[in-house]
Structures are given as structure tokens and as C-alpha cells.
Amino acid sequence: MEHKPNIHDVAKLANVSIATVSRVINGQGGVRPKTEERILLAINELGYIRSAAARTMKKKETKTVGVIVPDIKNPFFPIVMAGIEQKAREKGYFTILSSTDESMAVEENIMRNFIERGVDGVIVTTANENSDHLKLLETQGIPIVAVDRVLNKLSVDTVLVDNEQGAFDAVSHLIKLGHERIAIICGPLDTTPASRRLMGFKRAMNENGLAVNSRFIVQGNFQEDGGYQAARKLFSQKERPTAIFSSNNLMSLGCLKAMQDLNWKLGQEVAFVGFDDIDIATLIEPRLTVVSRPMDHLGELAFQMLHERMLAKEHLPKREFILSPELIIRDSCSRM
Amino acid sequence: MEHKPNIHDVAKLANVSIATVSRVINGQGGVRPKTEERILLAINELGYIRSAAARTMKKKETKTVGVIVPDIKNPFFPIVMAGIEQKAREKGYFTILSSTDESMAVEENIMRNFIERGVDGVIVTTANENSDHLKLLETQGIPIVAVDRVLNKLSVDTVLVDNEQGAFDAVSHLIKLGHERIAIICGPLDTTPASRRLMGFKRAMNENGLAVNSRFIVQGNFQEDGGYQAARKLFSQKERPTAIFSSNNLMSLGCLKAMQDLNWKLGQEVAFVGFDDIDIATLIEPRLTVVSRPMDHLGELAFQMLHERMLAKEHLPKREFILSPELIIRDSCSRM
DNA sequence: ATGAAAGCGCTAACAG
DNA sequence: CTGTTAGCGCTTTCAT
Numbered sequence: 151m152e153h154k155p156n157i158h159d160v161a162k163l164a165n166v167s168i169a170t171v172s173r174v175i176n177g178q179g180g181v182r183p184k185t186e187e188r189i190l191l192a193i194n195e196l197g198y199i200r201s202a203a204a205r206t207m208k209k210k211e212t213k214t215v216g217v218i219v220p221d222i223k224n225p226f227f228p229i230v231m232a233g234i235e236q237k238a239r240e241k242g243y244f245t246i247l248s249s250t251d252e253s254m255a256v257e258e259n260i261m262r263n264f265i266e267r268g269v270d271g272v273i274v275t276t277a278n279e280n281s282d283h284l285k286l287l288e289t290q291g292i293p294i295v296a297v298d299r300v301l302n303k304l305s306v307d308t309v310l311v312d313n314e315q316g317a318f319d320a321v322s323h324l325i326k327l328g329h330e331r332i333a334i335i336c337g338p339l340d341t342t343p344a345s346r347r348l349m350g351f352k353r354a355m356n357e358n359g360l361a362v363n364s365r366f367i368v369q370g371n372f373q374e375d376g377g378y379q380a381a382r383k384l385f386s387q388k389e390r391p392t393a394i395f396s397s398n399n400l401m402s403l404g405c406l407k408a409m410q411d412l413n414w415k416l417g418q419e420v421a422f423v424g425f426d427d428i429d430i431a432t433l434i435e436p437r438l439t440v441v442s443r444p445m446d447h448l449g450e451l452a453f454q455m456l457h458e459r460m461l462a463k464e465h466l467p468k469r470e471f472i473l474s475p476e477l478i479i480r481d482s483c484s485r486m
Numbered sequence: 487m488e489h490k491p492n493i494h495d496v497a498k499l500a501n502v503s504i505a506t507v508s509r510v511i512n513g514q515g516g517v518r519p520k521t522e523e524r525i526l527l528a529i530n531e532l533g534y535i536r537s538a539a540a541r542t543m544k545k546k547e548t549k550t551v552g553v554i555v556p557d558i559k560n561p562f563f564p565i566v567m568a569g570i571e572q573k574a575r576e577k578g579y580f581t582i583l584s585s586t587d588e589s590m591a592v593e594e595n596i597m598r599n600f601i602e603r604g605v606d607g608v609i610v611t612t613a614n615e616n617s618d619h620l621k622l623l624e625t626q627g628i629p630i631v632a633v634d635r636v637l638n639k640l641s642v643d644t645v646l647v648d649n650e651q652g653a654f655d656a657v658s659h660l661i662k663l664g665h666e667r668i669a670i671i672c673g674p675l676d677t678t679p680a681s682r683r684l685m686g687f688k689r690a691m692n693e694n695g696l697a698v699n700s701r702f703i704v705q706g707n708f709q710e711d712g713g714y715q716a717a718r719k720l721f722s723q724k725e726r727p728t729a730i731f732s733s734n735n736l737m738s739l740g741c742l743k744a745m746q747d748l749n750w751k752l753g754q755e756v757a758f759v760g761f762d763d764i765d766i767a768t769l770i771e772p773r774l775t776v777v778s779r780p781m782d783h784l785g786e787l788a789f790q791m792l793h794e795r796m797l798a799k800e801h802l803p804k805r806e807f808i809l810s811p812e813l814i815i816r817d818s819c820s821r822m
Numbered sequence: 823a824t825g826a827a828a829g830c831g832c833t834a835a836c837a838g
Numbered sequence: 839c840t841g842t843t844a845g846c847g848c849t850t851t852c853a854t
Contacts, residue, residue: 202602203542204847207830247583266538540831543846
């Protein structure tokens, strides 16, 4: 075969015009069965596959949505992505997934690329809340849905879990159990989830008349090593916390590893609640109490909202969809 | 703004021809600095972004590689994908990721889509070894690299870990410890890794003069529930195995949960080795002995090979790149 | 039921 | 250094 076959080749072989071939390819009907058959045969023989590029040029539509996450290695995201992909497939959309490795530069780059490719919509969890580059999308009239992030400056839909409430519930639980020296391992505070979870922590402390000790607020990075360092830091203090709230799954992992290395007895010497349920939660002893959220549902919802926006002709108002997290009480928080 | 700005709009605003604009966009030089500046200004003012579709039509190249994995929720794949994305980015390629949910139909669909979009290459871990739909790619002259799969019928490059050896090492270790009633939880046997791991298991048994008891070969599905069921099945036998080799990470998880539910004491009543290192491995008591493989490296290597193929003008011979797994001995296999 | 022809936005050869 | 022009492969009127 010389070059990739195109619509002309098919037309010639089937002895029809390219217009007719196009009609068949797109199932528009109005073609005599015999003719159609002949065309189908030709397509098969040539192994013809239509060019998305050429098609896009005419139709200005790609049936494609772009998805951007900051860290594909964080198990939270693959689950969300799977939810998105699933729903998108149902609706006849194709998803292109990308991970930015938490880099703003990469994120911007991917954005541009999405625009160049003419995606019909974008679902994004930005690396941080600085959403200037998203303006570009908005300018182009491309619908956006944010997952687990609040983008104040933009009129985009948002799907998230009530982070503040989740943290509040977790810490309240700890307090109810008699804990007073409670520590929080935070994520990057320029990020909605991290700051909201910290707010929930503070509110729980305040509403229960407990002072927030700044030495018990330790900065992490939403990565395993951050949790590890944070736990060590807490352990090294003269007066240690009796309970720890970890702001995300990866840091929980690191935290747990640190406790193990330090021989800091989980559940006995220190109570623990983590944000997000993780594999190990029910496999270690004691089993972990966690704040759980419906991740796949999050993804499905995100696509749903995007889909509505893509179909809508006029401009929709900004919407926010807040799901409730659930505190799953297991055994890692003994009474004080 | 009426319509999305195109190269003509920019040309008009900058008072030059579209050819000159094109030169600037593509950094081809040979444009008077003053002119270039004017054009850049116009681009900025209009918010112009070039259309990938139009570009692709001319250049027959997209600088894009498609990646297909069967299950994005299996933590193995995100790590491989991250490796691919990373290396691709370095080389100026864009990756589009897709998960098939283990469905052959979906996989075929995605394949077509990749071809329509004109990807320059594809990295794939097929759901099963039936690679007929990959023929299409081959016909189109699109380079393919298989990860963790052997595609006999196709002349594609393959990157994998020595599955047989990994299983052999694991089981040999068990045998050396005095175990004789050793069970294996298999994956879908129409898949390279599953069948190779089973072969490794058998070889280890044979070479050590141990009979392979068919009741100890239980079929799983590479999913958590499969591991769970399998462990229960093994537990229910009148004569239980004293050691279990689990063929993948997800099944290890299920297996462990089952043991917990059954109160089947890991490390005491039953030894355990799993294929692939997992988060929980060092967090549970006893710590898990596992076969570990360099997943990110796997991804990087895959892109490397694909890259070479994409650049090569002539047809390269089929290559196979086999990495060595490593048995990490921890505490889940006591002496018999 | 089918065909002819006009672009979609871009790149690259050629001309100046 | 810059402009003109011919397509790339397809969809879509408008004719027939």
C-alpha cells in the first residue's frame, strides 16, 4: 500500500463520489443499499479509517474531553478518572488523560495542547488554585469542570467533597474520645482541600473549647515523604500529640511508616484518623478510622456536569456540587 | 469575539501574509525581528492558538503517542503510565492515556480512535493476548510497543519483567523454607504474565521434586475479589496449603483480607509471597515478602523503544527487553 | 439517490 | 525577507 487510503480511494474503488462515501461513513442514510454495500466492501478492502483531523476541521467538534490531574500516582485520581472515562464512554465521548506531576508549567502546557486539539470540554484538578491559565480555556468558550478544587475567579462548575466537614467530623470524633493534644498534618495550603481540611480541624477544636497549638499544625505536601517527615516532627516534640489527623491518603501512609519506625504505638500511644480510605486501612492492626469519600461518583458527576455544559447553547451559571464525606470509625482511635 | 481566531486573522491584524505568521509560529526564523514582534503582538491580542487538526492534515504527524492499559485502578499501571508520560514529555511528545476496563471491545474501539487521530505510536498492555485488532495498527504502519505482554503474531517490541523467573524465585524461596504444600493463585491464563508466573511456579516445584497438586492451583482474575475468593477456597480444603503464592498485587490484597476474615494466621499458619510490591507490604505484621519489579523503569523503557521505532525510517526487527524482578524477603514466610 | 464543489486552517514550495 | 498558492481529507450545501 502506497499511502494511507482516504475517502477518494474508497470512492474510486466503489465507483461513487466521495459525498456518498461520507454519507455511509456517517450513517446518514439516503443511500441505496446496494451502493452502501459496495462502499462498505471498498472500505474493508482498503482498510480505510477516516481522519479525525480532517473531520474536526469541518465539524469544529471532537467529541473529546481532556482530563488533567496533578498526580496520577495518587490512587485517588485513577479512581476519579475511571469514573469520568466510564460515563464519557457511555455518552459517546472520548477522554484524554494527563497528569501534570504537580507542575504548573506542565499543566499550562497540557492546557494549550488541549485547546490546539479542540477538546470539547475539560475536567481539571489544578495543581494549585492559581487558575490564570484556565482563563485561556474560558476565552475559547471551552466548558470546564473542576474536581476537588474551587476556582473562584472562573465561572466553572465544581464537584467536590465537603472537605471542611470531613475534617471537622474526624477531629470531633477524636475530641469526643477525650483527646486534647490533637495534631494535623496539612497539605499544601494554596490548595482548596488542604486549607478546608485545616479549617475543619480548627473549627472542631474551637467549638469544643480546645486551644489550637501551632506546634501541632505541621506542614506536609500530600506526598508520602511529607507524611513521614511530619510524623517524625510530631514525635520529636517534648510534649507529643495524643492524636493525629492526616490530611490525605499518601501522607497517612508515610505517617504510618514513621510510627512503625519510631515504634510509636498506633492506637495505643497515639490515635489516628486519615482523610481518604486506603487499602491498608482494614489490613493493619488496629484498623484505621478514616474519612471516606465517593471517588468514582465524583468522577461520574464531573463528566455529567461537563456534558450538560457542552450541550447547553447559552451560558450556564456557575454551579457547585458538594458531596458528603463519611467518617468510618474503626479501631485506630482509642479513648484517651 | 466572533469565531476562534485563525492564522488569517493574525495575518490581517499584523499586516503580513499567513506564510509569515506560520514561520513565526513554528519558529523557523528568517523573519525580520520587527515583523515577528508585530505578529507576536497580534497573536497575543487575538488569543490565537493554532489548530492541531489543520496542522496534522499537512504534516501527517501528531507528536502524540497513545497508551492503553487494561485497568487504571490497578496501581501498577499508573506508575508505568507516569514513566511513559515523563519520558515522552522530555522528547516533546504528548501522551493520551486510556483504560479499557479489561474489555476487548473497548480496547478495539480505542485503537480505532487512536488511528483516526493519527497517533505516531502506541504503547499497549492488552486485556488478553488475542491481538487481532492490533493488526490494524500494524497495517497503518504505526509502531507499537507492548508492555508486560507478549504478542507473538505481531512484530512489535516488548518490554517486560521476567515473570517466570519472579515466580520461580518466590516459590523456590518457599520451598527452601521447607514448604511442600504450596498453592498458587493464578491470573487469567490467556494473559502472558499469568501463564508465565504459573510456569515459574511449576518449574520451581518440579526442580525440587515436589508434586504439583491441582487443588492448589486456583484460578483468580487479577482483581481483589478474585484473590479473596481464592484464599477462601484454599482455606476450605481438608488439607490446606502451608504457603501461598499470589500472582498479582490486587489479588494479594484480597487474599490478605480473606485470611483476616478467616483468622488464618499469616506467617504462622500460612506463608505468603505476592507478585508486585504494594503499599501495605511493610505496614502489616508480618511484613510481606514480595517479588518486586521496576515499574517506572518499565514505562520509560517502553517509550524509549517506541521513540526509536518512530524515528527509524526502515523496518526494525522485533525486540524484547526483559527486566529482572527482585525477590524482597521480609517476614511473611516462616520456616516450615 | 448521487455528484460537484466550496471551504475548514494550516504548511511548504515557489516566486519575487 | 515576504507573499501566493496548492493542497491535506473531510462534510455539506446545492444541483441534478
